[in-house]
Ligand SMILES: [Fe+2]
């Protein structure tokens with residue numbers, strides 16, 4: 001699946017903000033809530049696109065091949081002691097491990113919009129599950 | 137991160153040595169000597185997912201899985217009567233993938249019977265696969281057992297013939313396990329009619345073993361751990377005394393008993409799939425009987441993959457799973473409880489923490 005450039009999509013909310021009257025910090029409307037949810041779901045969709053993309057790594061393998069619906073990724077357990085790395089890590093370090101090994105690709109920066117999108121997708125698929133940081 | 141790469145390399149070296157050498161689990165070899173004259177054994181390799189990158193390049197990880205299973209199956213003593221391949225030899229059904237898979241399989245020193253998987257089928261609807269391996273569904277008798285192979289991964293004609301602009305697109309849509317554009321698997325009317333007439337020639341006391349790619353039972357529709365006309369197939373098999381269904385596709389150990397029918401799944405050589413209960417948004421029906429395999433450790437790339445050795449003791453099947461980085465598992469038909477049971481972990485208090493999936 002080909003992705004739209006992520007940068008353009010992330011800049012969109014910024015542009016909208018400038019176009020609107022300046023609101024007080026703690027005042028927001030149902031319309032705001034809806035818009036923010038849409039922004040989030042847009043990034044989730046980007047993440048789903050990356051998750052199923054053969055182009056994230058170099059060998060055509062996609063994340064979804066081993067993790068349909070991002071199952072068996074357990075975002076609710078991070079940060080945790082990752083026994084194979086011998087230390088406590090946040091989820092993005094494990095994602096990079098997968099990018100480098102099964103996908104034979106390059107790791108992403110922690111704040112790369114693609115990394116944000118992947119984590120948004122994985123966490124969204126896990127919605128409703130209680131937080132259990134550290135659980136193996 | 138360098139340390140990981142190093143330890144990974146040394147693991148691969150060890151795994152390579154194991155595939156060439158003498159380290160088959162002893163228990164497997166002993167089980168092959170089951171004493172009753174009617175008993176025989178066969179091996180089962182499944183879900184290799186040979187994946188073409190470009191030119192002569194294929195995904196190394198999946199290649200290694202199949203190469204290892206073939207090499208180890210060749211070491212079985214005494215020799216199995218034949219081997220089944222349970223489907224998904226290819227990833228996207230191309231000639232390059234099927235040829236490459238067939239070439240690796242050609243190292244097997246036994247007769248091989250093939251089952252069709254969706255990854256083999258949806259590019260050309262099995263055309264090239266048939267040229268390599270023969271009919272998409274068939275039956276044969278062996279030492280008093282009637283074997284039936286079904287193509288269980290067909291689907292509604294409208295989805296297959298009218299929905300997609302190209303065969304490549306159709307293949308891609310079905311290849312995504314969790315793709316909402318996919319379509320439920322089914323055996324379909326043509327094969328059900330064939331099955332009915334095939335079974336009409338078989339005595340009710342003859343043990344029957346059915347090989348399909350998808351489970352001929354309904355477990356989780358979202359990932360096609362599912363066959364749409366499962367109940368109709370089960371009804372056709374109901375009049376027989378001993379029926380076993382062995383299926384691939386799920387890349388994990390599952391087993392169940394429905395009436396007279398025992399169900400056993402086989403593992404993949406490529407990669408393991410999560411148990412459906414680990415998808416929090418899913419409604420799923422993993423058989424209560426199933427003790428799951430251990431959660432996979434991705435740092436061991438062959439963990440939770442493998443092949444199986446099957447013993448038919450008087451018409452029931454016992455499956456022995458070779459788990460490369462875990463203790464081997466055996467799921468044996470218990471003639472007292474009349475259901476398949478794990479030989480070590482079946483009772484609740486025998487379970488171990490890695491078998492808990494969440
Ligand atoms: Fe498969």
Ligand SMILES: [Fe+2]
Nearest residue numbers: 224253254385
């Ligand atoms: Fe499959």
